[in-house]
Amino acid sequence: MSRHMTAMLRCDRAGLSFLDDAPMSSKVKIAARLRPRLAGEPPDDGGLRICRAEPSVNASSCSANNSANSSANSTSGSFTGIAVANPRDPTQIFTFPFTSCYDADATQEEIFNTDVRPLIDVAWSGITVTIFAYGVTSSGKTHTMQGPPDDPGVIPRVVEALFAKTAKAVAATGGAELEQAELAVSYIEIYKDDVYDLLVARENAPKLPVRENEAGAVFVAGLASTRISSVQEFEGLYSTATARRSVGATLLNRASSRSHAILTLDIKVRVVDRATGATTRVRAGKINLVDLAGSENNRLTGNDPARMAESAAINKSLSVLGQVVHALNTGAPRIPYRNAKLTRILQDALGGASVGLLICNLAPAIRFRQDTLNTLNFAVRTKNIENKPVVNEREIRPPPAPAPPKIDLAHPPVIPKPAPRPSARASLVPRPTGAPRASSFGVGASAAPSRAESRMSVVGGGGAGTEKAMSEAEIDARIARAVEAEVARRLQERERELEAERERERAEREREKEREREKEREREKEAGSSRHTKSPKRTRERELPPGLTPLLKRHKDLDDELQSRLAELERKVEKGNRDAGLVDVLSPVSRKKTGRAYVALARSHSEQGNLQVALDLYRRAETYVPDNVKLKERWILFVVHVFLCRVAAATAATPSSRPGSRASKAAALPSAPVRTPAPAPAPTPPSRSAPAPVLEPLSRSAAAKVVSASRLAAVVSAVRSKRTGGVSASGTGSGSGSGAAAKAGSTPRRAHGKTIIEIEWAVQNNKAFKPSPKRPKKKTTKAKTKDAGEMDVDGAPRVQADVGHVLSDDQMEVDEVETSLTFGTELTNTGSKRGVADAGMETPAKRARGKKQRVRVVMIESDEDEDDPGAAPRKNRRRVGPAAA
Numbered sequence: 111m112s113r114h115m116t117a118m119l120r121c122d123r124a125g126l127s128f129l130d131d132a133p134m135s136s137k138v139k140i141a142a143r144l145r146p147r148l149a150g151e152p153p154d155d156g157g158l159r160i161c162r163a164e165p166s167v168n169a170s171s172c173s174a175n176n177s178a179n180s181s182a183n184s185t186s187g188s189f190t191g192i193a194v195a196n197p198r199d200p201t202q203i204f205t206f207p208f209t210s211c212y213d214a215d216a217t218q219e220e221i222f223n224t225d226v227r228p229l230i231d232v233a234w235s236g237i238t239v240t241i242f243a244y245g246v247t248s249s250g251k252t253h254t255m256q257g258p259p260d261d262p263g264v265i266p267r268v269v270e271a272l273f274a275k276t277a278k279a280v281a282a283t284g285g286a287e288l289e290q291a292e293l294a295v296s297y298i299e300i301y302k303d304d305v306y307d308l309l310v311a312r313e314n315a316p317k318l319p320v321r322e323n324e325a326g327a328v329f330v331a332g333l334a335s336t337r338i339s340s341v342q343e344f345e346g347l348y349s350t351a352t353a354r355r356s357v358g359a360t361l362l363n364r365a366s367s368r369s370h371a372i373l374t375l376d377i378k379v380r381v382v383d384r385a386t387g388a389t390t391r392v393r394a395g396k397i398n399l400v401d402l403a404g405s406e407n408n409r410l411t412g413n414d415p416a417r418m419a420e421s422a423a424i425n426k427s428l429s430v431l432g433q434v435v436h437a438l439n440t441g442a443p444r445i446p447y448r449n450a451k452l453t454r455i456l457q458d459a460l461g462g463a464s465v466g467l468l469i470c471n472l473a474p475a476i477r478f479r480q481d482t483l484n485t486l487n488f489a490v491r492t493k494n495i496e497n498k499p500v501v502n503e504r505e506i507r508p509p510p511a512p513a514p515p516k517i518d519l520a521h522p523p524v525i526p527k528p529a530p531r532p533s534a535r536a537s538l539v540p541r542p543t544g545a546p547r548a549s550s551f552g553v554g555a556s557a558a559p560s561r562a563e564s565r566m567s568v569v570g571g572g573g574a575g576t577e578k579a580m581s582e583a584e585i586d587a588r589i590a591r592a593v594e595a596e597v598a599r600r601l602q603e604r605e606r607e608l609e610a611e612r613e614r615e616r617a618e619r620e621r622e623k624e625r626e627r628e629k630e631r632e633r634e635k636e637a638g639s640s641r642h643t644k645s646p647k648r649t650r651e652r653e654l655p656p657g658l659t660p661l662l663k664r665h666k667d668l669d670d671e672l673q674s675r676l677a678e679l680e681r682k683v684e685k686g687n688r689d690a691g692l693v694d695v696l697s698p699v700s701r702k703k704t705g706r707a708y709v710a711l712a713r714s715h716s717e718q719g720n721l722q723v724a725l726d727l728y729r730r731a732e733t734y735v736p737d738n739v740k741l742k743e744r745w746i747l748f749v750v751h752v753f754l755c756r757v758a759a760a761t762a763a764t765p766s767s768r769p770g771s772r773a774s775k776a777a778a779l780p781s782a783p784v785r786t787p788a789p790a791p792a793p794t795p796p797s798r799s800a801p802a803p804v805l806e807p808l809s810r811s812a813a814a815k816v817v818s819a820s821r822l823a824a825v826v827s828a829v830r831s832k833r834t835g836g837v838s839a840s841g842t843g844s845g846s847g848s849g850a851a852a853k854a855g856s857t858p859r860r861a862h863g864k865t866i867i868e869i870e871w872a873v874q875n876n877k878a879f880k881p882s883p884k885r886p887k888k889k890t891t892k893a894k895t896k897d898a899g900e901m902d903v904d905g906a907p908r909v910q911a912d913v914g915h916v917l918s919d920d921q922m923e924v925d926e927v928e929t930s931l932t933f934g935t936e937l938t939n940t941g942s943k944r945g946v947a948d949a950g951m952e953t954p955a956k957r958a959r960g961k962k963q964r965v966r967v968v969m970i971e972s973d974e975d976e977d978d979p980g981a982a983p984r985k986n987r988r989r990v991g992p993a994a995a
């Protein structure tokens with residue numbers, strides 16, 4: 111017996127006589143309901159009436175002028191229908207034959223018992239049922255579906271009947287099987303073609319998307335389905351949800367629905383074997399109860415713009431509904447379900463797998479006459495739609511018997527062997543051939559095959575054709591083999607993973623043990639050594655926090671030192687950022703002036719021995735004139751100088767160093783011709799821009815880095831010499847004379863590069879520093895001598911008294927020239943250029959003749975301008991230039 115036939119027989123068992131002949135075909139049933147005249151409406155003109163005729167009576171008595179509709183009379187021989195007079199020609203009567211027609215006196219109960227109640231049995235048997243209320247606005251759709259509290263409509267009655275049926279099924283005695291039902295409800299509203307969940311508060315209810323699952327079933331994604339266990343529980347939910355529905359007042363209806371509402375009742379029936387208590391089958395039926403918004407004639411409704419927009423959406427969706435019905439009737443290749451959410455959601459009820467009932471609500475007033483005719487025409491078309499209902503029933507197989515293990519593993523688990531499928535294995539009753547796709551807008555697509563089933567068919571191998579060629583037993587055996595192989599593979603994989611995991615754990619345990627042993631050894635060593643020594647160092651180590659070995663302690667010290675340096679650097683960077691911000695808002699001229707001011711201040715501090723402050727000030731100056739290469743060099747050299755000074759201080763503070771160690775090399779520095787800081791000046795007044803300078807001695811490790819610092823100086827020197835054509839690098843003289851400290855303090859700027867390289871060599875080789883021979887002294891200008899005696903270009907003080915080595919005039923000249931050419935030109939505003947012009951040296955002849963003089967003049971002017979805040983006014987200095995020349 112085919113599955114289709116089985117399903118059909120089950121339906122028949124439920125007494126579903128409306129189902130057509132095989133295979134499972136059902137047309138949408140139409141019921142027409144005429145509402146009574148409302149207060150305020152004009153008197154009845156008799157143009158709309160229910161027409162009933164005995165089989166012997168010709169239906170033409172009701173529809174003399176409408177042969178087309180008359181011909182569609184009931185096949186039973188009797189006639190029941192609606193007769194409507196043409197509003198333009200009252201003598202013309204149209205008749206619409208429907209099996210169920212209710213006049214204004216019909217009660218809610220009558221309609222429910224006649225047309226709705228039988229459908230409850232259909233849904234109970236696992237079929238989807240859809241009941242629509244359709245009609246013009248104010249025709250009584252909501253009254254029919256919902257009804258007032260004292261005269262409930264279809265929805266409350268259906269729920270009540272379902273609960274009654276559930277209780278009856280449970281209480282039923284006798285028979286081999288028992289039915290247990292679960293009910294769940296979901297409720298949506300389609301407002302302006304957007305779907306909302308009415309069981310969720312509107313402020314929390316997002317627009318819900320309408321989707322289609324892989325089996326082609328349409329559903330509303332994210333829709334809540336709430337289980338209900340009593341009528342009271344449902345009523346509570348329903349009244350709350352109904353209050354959320356969009357309702358507005360129009361001239362035609364004080365409480366006009368502005369949306370389509372669909373309430374879905376999911377009915378899950380478990381068929382239980384009384385003898386064993388096991389569930390043998392599960393059926394999933396559902397009832398969709400649809401209260402459509404009414405079509406509106408906006409000339410009558412008096413809608414405002416907001417209502418008009420709603421009305422347009424309502425009319426559009428109803429129009430699509432009409433198109434869908436028309437397409438189904440004409441057998442169109444494409445049914446426009448997707449043109450509106452309404453039709454998409456109701457797809458199952460319109461030419462789908464659902465059983466349908468359309469209740470046409472009719473308003474008697476003559477102003478609705480044309481709309482009434484439209485409604486009836488729609489109903490006539492709809493009743494020709496043929497659905498192919500599907501019974502959603504799943505058989506529950508008994509648990510499989512345990513099969514002997516077949517996998518040869520160390521601890522093979524028991525692999526369940528799939529039980530052979532019964533000959534009529536209908537885990538889900540499939541659709542008949544050519545049946546339309548099911549849709550579902552409640553809890554999902556129950557008619558669709560599950561993913562698990564799809565997977566199983568893949569595992570079983572072969573397509574539909576292969577399956578046909580194989581017997582059921584072969585298919586089962588094949589599936590069993592495939593499943594076994596898959597299980598074995600997975601078990602082996604798992605075994606390998608477990609082994610790897612165990613291996614990792616073993617290794618980790620070993621490492622842990624080794625660490626423990628190491629700690630133990632260390633503790634023993636410490637304990638042993640502490641017994642034998644009482645040196646202060648050991649005592650200190652013993653005082654260290656527990657777990658901090660001497661090595662770690664040394665690291666910690668270094669860490670602390672690095673931390674403090676980093677903090678200082680960050681502070682400086684931050685300060686630099688603030689300066690950079692200021693730089694942005696200054697004009698180029700102001701920037702240069704500010705840079706000059708900082709250089710002057712730096713030199714002043716340098717003279718006083720406030721090297722740290724001077725260093726900071728040079729940094730700041732560099733912020734304002736970042737492109738000034740000369741200043742950069744000067745700054746770097748100054749850094750080196752400060753560094754060397756600190757090294758000297760550090761080594762002086764720690765005289766006892768291991769011979770040959772880096773520290774001892776650093777300790778040798780004071781004897782090298784490195785400039786020492788000026789004799790510790792008396793407490794210096796704190797600078798406005800920086801704290802009072804403190805020349806902190808470096809730690810030994812830092813002091814040992816002096817070689818690196820010297821390398822840096824050498825690089826600077828090399829760069830400088832390259833830029834200036836090798837004058838400096840091949841410097842004609844460097845510091846000379848006796849007294850390394852004195853030399854360090856007085857070494858002229860141009861000698862830095864070479865001197866530092868020499869110092870580095872001396873330090874690295876642990877040799878005494880022997881400065882290069884001094885170049886013969888040349889004549890120097892008064893101004894130069896004065897300047898040279900006062901200030902070094904890098905801002906270091908020239909301590910002539912301690913020097914023992916005085917820079918020759920020639921050396922100074924060369925260096926000053928370099929300085930002024932670069933520094934003066936860039937850092938000063940336009941002074942240097944003006945100075946040249948003012949000196950009357952702009953002609954080629956003069957330029958050739960007096961290049962050196964001119965340069966010197968410029969140098970004097972710019973150098974003073976830059977570095978000497980107390981320099982003479984520019985006017986006077988210009989006069990000095992030519993005179994010197």
Ligand SMILES: Nc1ncnc2c1ncn2[C@@H]1O[C@H](COP(=O)(O)OP(=O)(O)OP(=O)(O)O)[C@@H](O)[C@H]1O
Nearest residue numbers: 145146247248249250251252253363366367403404
């Ligand atoms: N059979 C009936 N008996 C008594 N009153 C009715 C009946 N049908 C409708 N009414 C009344 O008619 C009015 C309009 O009915 P209802 O709101 O149900 O119309 P509707 O078709 O839902 O309108 P809309 O599409 O604008 O929402 C209501 O006041 C309702 O109580």
